[in-house]
Amino acid sequence: MSSNGALIRIEGLHKSFGPKKVLSGLELDIERGETMVVIGGSGTGKSVLLKHIIGLLKPDGGEVYVDGEAVSALDEKGLNRLRRRFGMLFQGAALFDSMNVEENVGFALTRHSMMSTAEIAERVAGCLEMVGMPGIQKLHPSELSGGMRKRVGLARAIALQPEIILYDEPTTGLDPIMADVINNLIVEMQERLKVTSIAITHDMVSAYKIADRIAMLYQGKIIETGTPDEIRNTSNRVVEQFIKGDSSGYQQGDSR
Amino acid sequence: MPGGIMDKLSDPQFILEHNILTVLLRRGLAYSTQLGEIVMLIRKSAVAIFRRPLDLALIVRQMEEVGYNSIPVVLITSLFTGMVFALNSYEGFHRFGAESLTGTVVGLAITRELAPVLTSLMVAGRAASAMAAEIGTMKVTEQIDALHTLATDPVKYLVVPRVLAGLVMVPILTAAADFVGIIGGYLVSVKLLGANPYVYVNATKSFIENWDIIGGLIKAAVFGFLLGIVGCYKGLTTEGGAEGVGKSTTGAVVIASMCVLIADFFLTKILLD
Ligand SMILES: Nc1ncnc2c1ncn2[C@@H]1O[C@H](COP(=O)(O)OP(=O)(O)O)[C@@H](O)[C@H]1O
Ligand SMILES: [Mg+2]
Numbered sequence: 001m002s003s004n005g006a007l008i009r010i011e012g013l014h015k016s017f018g019p020k021k022v023l024s025g026l027e028l029d030i031e032r033g034e035t036m037v038v039i040g041g042s043g044t045g046k047s048v049l050l051k052h053i054i055g056l057l058k059p060d061g062g063e064v065y066v067d068g069e070a071v072s073a074l075d076e077k078g079l080n081r082l083r084r085r086f087g088m089l090f091q092g093a094a095l096f097d098s099m100n101v102e103e104n105v106g107f108a109l110t111r112h113s114m115m116s117t118a119e120i121a122e123r124v125a126g127c128l129e130m131v132g133m134p135g136i137q138k139l140h141p142s143e144l145s146g147g148m149r150k151r152v153g154l155a156r157a158i159a160l161q162p163e164i165i166l167y168d169e170p171t172t173g174l175d176p177i178m179a180d181v182i183n184n185l186i187v188e189m190q191e192r193l194k195v196t197s198i199a200i201t202h203d204m205v206s207a208y209k210i211a212d213r214i215a216m217l218y219q220g221k222i223i224e225t226g227t228p229d230e231i232r233n234t235s236n237r238v239v240e241q242f243i244k245g246d247s248s249g250y251q252q253g254d255s256r
Numbered sequence: 257m258p259g260g261i262m263d264k265l266s267d268p269q270f271i272l273e274h275n276i277l278t279v280l281l282r283r284g285l286a287y288s289t290q291l292g293e294i295v296m297l298i299r300k301s302a303v304a305i306f307r308r309p310l311d312l313a314l315i316v317r318q319m320e321e322v323g324y325n326s327i328p329v330v331l332i333t334s335l336f337t338g339m340v341f342a343l344n345s346y347e348g349f350h351r352f353g354a355e356s357l358t359g360t361v362v363g364l365a366i367t368r369e370l371a372p373v374l375t376s377l378m379v380a381g382r383a384a385s386a387m388a389a390e391i392g393t394m395k396v397t398e399q400i401d402a403l404h405t406l407a408t409d410p411v412k413y414l415v416v417p418r419v420l421a422g423l424v425m426v427p428i429l430t431a432a433a434d435f436v437g438i439i440g441g442y443l444v445s446v447k448l449l450g451a452n453p454y455v456y457v458n459a460t461k462s463f464i465e466n467w468d469i470i471g472g473l474i475k476a477a478v479f480g481f482l483l484g485i486v487g488c489y490k491g492l493t494t495e496g497g498a499e500g501v502g503k504s505t506t507g508a509v510v511i512a513s514m515c516v517l518i519a520d521f522f523l524t525k526i527l528l529d
Contacts, residue, residue, distance in 0.1 A: 051401070054404075054405055055404075056401050056404055056405070076409065080407040080409075081407075083404070083405055083406070083407045084407050086405060087405075088402070088405045090398045090401065090402060091398070092397055092398060094397055094398040094399045094401065094402040095399075095402075096394075096399055096402070097393070097394075097397075097399070098390075107406055107408075108406040108407065108408075111309070111406070111407075111408055112407055156406075
């Protein structure tokens with residue numbers, strides 16, 4: 001029930017899909033204003049963890065508290081109220097195919113704010129500028145490259161001026177230059193908007209660049225948490241192997 | 257699992273899991289689970305219809321998609337059904353000199369049965385599959401999750417407009433199909449087979465009651481609602497990438513068509529009583 005300081009508190013989170021145990025007693029605190037990066041191999045449950053934080057999945061056991069409020073106990077209305085404090089950038093950006101960039105970025109504003117059409121257009125333009133994509137309002141998602149999509153997805157995530165931004169593999173699938181552009185954007189969001197961020201990734205370059213703290217997810221649990229420097233000099237064999245990309249004897253994350 | 261077919265056939269575990277009874281039982285269980293989930297989706301959409309905001313633009317777009325875009329295929333289907341039906345009935349009645357009944361029988365069959373059912377089946381093939389494909393694609397590319405995170409209920413945003421469009425447009429299409437089907441029957445009987453036009457029109461007009469037509473339209477409304485729900489349900493439950501979208505799309509057509517035919521029996525029974 002407590003939130004002593006931490007904005008988001010994850011306690012003993014358990015989640016299985018059928019016989020497959022994905023999270024088994026995961027514990028993690030995220031402080032207000034920090035950027036927490038959760039690292040781990042693919043298929044270890046990083047996306048599943050993010051989806052619990054924003055209430056897209058319900059835990060089998062344990063709880064996520066946001067500002068002391070238990071997420072899984074919220075009804076539809078409570079969840080929608082909570083979700084307006086969040087922005088989420090999906091791995092494939094998840095832009096709505098049926099809408100142009102402007103309608104995508106302005107989606108939540110059109111539906112949930114009292115703003116006029118002109119005010120919305122102005123906010124959308126501002127968000128697109130912030131992600132370095134001004135003037136593309138009338139393009140459709142199918143006309144955008146992967147990196148452009150992610151940036152538009154980020155613009156959509158920040159349109160409601162959230163307090164917390166969740167990033168699902170923000171640099172995966174991008175070339176190193178574009179990945180660096182996105183990393184810089186995440187850092188910039190942090191500095192300009194003073195948000196709390198949680199990013200999940202298996203890209204260590206990105207993790208070191210954006211993180212205040214890094215946590216490693218392995219076999220359903222967080223096995224180590226620390227600053228980038230602490231992680232770099234870890235004494236934990238599993239973490240060391242992961243960050244160095246050494247595959248010898250490495251166990252795939254899912255516990256059997 | 258390594259090993260040839262002979263190895264498998266001597267494994268009691270394999271026999272237990274793959275005999276026809278177990279498979280049928282499992283299928284049956286899967287279908288009843290789906291049925292339960294569909295009923296839940298109906299409940300959710302019924303609640304969501306009355307929640308603001310009313311997405312009028314979305315509803316109009318779906319009406320265009322379900323209704324307007326189905327006009328050609330529905331009219332052609334119904335024209336030819338009326339024509340074939342007249343051809344067969346005229347031939348049949350001719351055997352005992354009752355050709356004058358053709359107009360009545362064609363009219364009754366079209367308005368009560370053929371127009372609502374065939375229209376619904378055509379719309380199931382066109383629109384329910386499109387719904388499953390569109391929503392299914394949104395599901396596997398996390399656009400449904402994105403809707404949730406943008407504090408928008410997918411049932412309200414996606415399902416309600418499609419179900420309403422089915423509920424309203426399928427009866428309208430059916431009314432058009434009634435008209436065109438009867439015209440088709442008239443053309444074949446009068447122009448091709450040489451029936452007396454006055455007798456034919458009279459047989460159609462005086463023996464077909466309003467209730468025959470209205471009953472058919474009520475059925476059409478129920479079918480339209482059902483195929484909308486099934487198309488959306490298959491879309492929302494899509495798993496497994498592009499392949500999954502393909503499966504949902506064909507599944508939507510099959511299940512929607514079955515629902516239409518099964519519901520048809522019960523509705524006809526109720527309406528006749
Ligand atoms: N909705 C779901 N249904 C069934 N299994 C799922 C679902 N979501 C995730 N999984 C499984 O959970 C595991 C972790 O997935 P995920 O969190 O996406 O991994 P990643 O760490 O790469 O983001 C995977 O094995 C995946 O198959
Ligand atoms: Mg993932």
